[in-house]
Amino acid sequence: MELVIDIGNTRVKAAVFINNGIHTILYTENADDELYNKLTQYKIQKVIISSVRTDLERVVEFWKSKYSVLVLDHLTPLPIVNTYKTPKTLGKDRIAAVVGARFLHEKGPLLSIDIGTCITYDLLTDDNNYIGGSISPGIELRYKALHTFTSALPLGGQKDIDYLYGDDTETSLSTGVINGITHEIDGFISAYEEQYPTLKTLICGGDARYFVKHLKKKIFANQNLVLLGLHKILLFNEKNLN
Numbered sequence: 001m002e003l004v005i006d007i008g009n010t011r012v013k014a015a016v017f018i019n020n021g022i023h024t025i026l027y028t029e030n031a032d033d034e035l036y037n038k039l040t041q042y043k044i045q046k047v048i049i050s051s052v053r054t055d056l057e058r059v060v061e062f063w064k065s066k067y068s069v070l071v072l073d074h075l076t077p078l079p080i081v082n083t084y085k086t087p088k089t090l091g092k093d094r095i096a097a098v099v100g101a102r103f104l105h106e107k108g109p110l111l112s113i114d115i116g117t118c119i120t121y122d123l124l125t126d127d128n129n130y131i132g133g134s135i136s137p138g139i140e141l142r143y144k145a146l147h148t149f150t151s152a153l154p155l156g157g158q159k160d161i162d163y164l165y166g167d168d169t170e171t172s173l174s175t176g177v178i179n180g181i182t183h184e185i186d187g188f189i190s191a192y193e194e195q196y197p198t199l200k201t202l203i204c205g206g207d208a209r210y211f212v213k214h215l216k217k218k219i220f221a222n223q224n225l226v227l228l229g230l231h232k233i234l235l236f237n238e239k240n241l242n
Contacts, residue, residue, distance in 0.1 A: 001016060001017065001018050001023075001042050001043055001044050001045055002016075002017040002044070002045065002046045002047070002048070002231060002234055002235075003015070003016055003017075003039065003042075003044045003046070003047045003048075003067070004017065004047075004048050004050075004227050004230045004231050004234065005031055005035070005047065005048065005049045005050065005063075006050050006051075006093070006096075006226055006227060006230060007031050007049065007050065007051035007052065007053055007056075007059070008052055008093075008116075009052055009053070009117060011027055011028070011029065012027065012028045012029065012030065012031045012035060013025065013026075013027055013227070014026045014027075014028070014031075014035055015224070015227045015231070016039070016042050016044070017231050020231075020235075022224060022227065022228075023042075025224070025227070026038050026039075031049070031051075031059045032058070032059050032062040032063070033062075036062075036066070044066075044067055045067065045068065046067060046068050046069075046070070046234060046238060046241060047063050047067045047068065047069045047070070047234075048069075048070045048071075048072060048230050048231070048233060048234035049063065049069060049070070049071050049072065050072040050092045050093065050096060050226075050230050051092070052091065052092070052093070056071070068241040069241070070233075070234055070237050070240075070241055072092050072096070072230065072233060073092075074087040074088040074090065076233065076237065077236065077237055077240075078095065078099065078233060078236065079099060079102070079128075079232060079233065079236045080098065080099060080102060080124060080128045080129070080130050081128055081129045081130065082095065082130050083129050083130060083131050083132075084130060084131075084132050085132075091120065093114060093120075093226050094112075094114070094120050094122050094133070095122075095130065095229070096225075096226045096227075096229035096230045096233065097112040097114050097120075097122060097202075097204060097225045097226050097229055098110065098112050098122050098123075098124040098130050098229065099228075099229035099230075099232050099233055100112075100202075100204075100222075100224070100225040100226060100227070100228035100229030100230075100232065101124060101200075101202045101225060101229070102124060102128065102232075103228050103229065103232050104202065104220070104222065104225075104228070105200050105202075105220075107126065108126055108198045108199070108200055109123065109124065109125050109126050109192075109196040109198060109199045109200070110123070110124045110199070110200050110201075110202065111123055111124075111133075111188075111189065111192050111196075111199055111200070111201045111202070112124070112201075112202050112203075112204070112225060113185060113188075113201065113202070113203045113204070113205075113208075113219075114203075114204050114205040114208075114225070114226070115138060115181075115185075115203065115204075115205035115206070115207045115208045115210075115211060116138055116205040116206050116207060117138050117140065117141065118135050118136065118137060118138050118141070119135070119136045119137070119138050119181065119184075119185075119205075120133060120134070120135050121133040121134040121135075121136075121188050121192075123192065123196075125196075126198075134188065136184065138181075138207060139159055139177060139178070139181065139207050139210070142177045142180075142181075143155060143156040143157060143173065143177060146173060146176075146177075153169065153173065154169065154170065154173070156170060156173035156174055156177060158170070158171075158173075158174040158178070159178065159207065159210045160210055161174050161175060161178050161179075163175060164179065178210065178211075178214075179214075181211060182211055182214045182215060185203075185211060185215060185217075186215055186216050186217050189201050189215075189217040189219070190217070193217075200220065201217065201218070201219045201220065202219065202220045202221075202222055202225055203219050203220070203221050203222075204221070204222055204223055204224070204225035204226060205223075208221060208223065209221075
């Protein structure tokens with residue numbers, strides 16, 4: 001059994017893998033005692049930790065006292081080639097998502113789109129070169145920006161809409177944000193498809209469900225893309241684990 005721990009800005013998402021498949025997914029507020037207490041029935045052998053936070057020392061020491069642990073960073077060997085010019089600043093979830101995408105689709109260029117606090121677009125070529133992508137604001141960031149940097153607009157919050165135009169300020173904000181993101185995603189996919197005609201697009205992230213039904217482009221939705229990628233990175237490095 002392997003444990004994958006993905007530490008985000010607001011919550012921890014973890015998955016237990018058995019025989020290369022996800023057995024269970026857990027959500028917690030912290031990545032040490034609270035998570036560990038939920039895993040007492042599992043015979044964990046190896047752990048990978050990925051985090052967007054910088055205060056990892058205590059968490060890493062906690063898990064290293066119990067299991068063999070791999071902490072994902074910019075020096076971790078990968079099953080793909082990372083050609084990003086600043087690998088130290090590359091989000092770990094971004095690289096994990098493209099590795100997960102390759103696990104699901106063995107051939108062809110791949111575009112992974114992660115829709116969360118930010119929206120990230122990441123390209124993996126047919127010969128497994130990760131060449132980068134794009135970052136744009138997610139739903140909440142757009143609503144907050146409209147409210148913060150104007151004097152009259154309220155703070156919007158609606159995510160699940162089915163209309164093209166708004167008939168009051170609240171619905172106008174919603175259609176601007178949600179439909180704007182939808183057209184952005186379709187536009188990015190179209191632009192990438194011009195250069196890579198056989199491109200497959202995979203979408204994940206906490207807010208992905210609000211856009212899948214609206215997109216005109218063919219996509220593959222998989223909420224566990226990052227977890228799958230982290231697991232593959234762990235297996236790729238298992239010979240080097242302590």
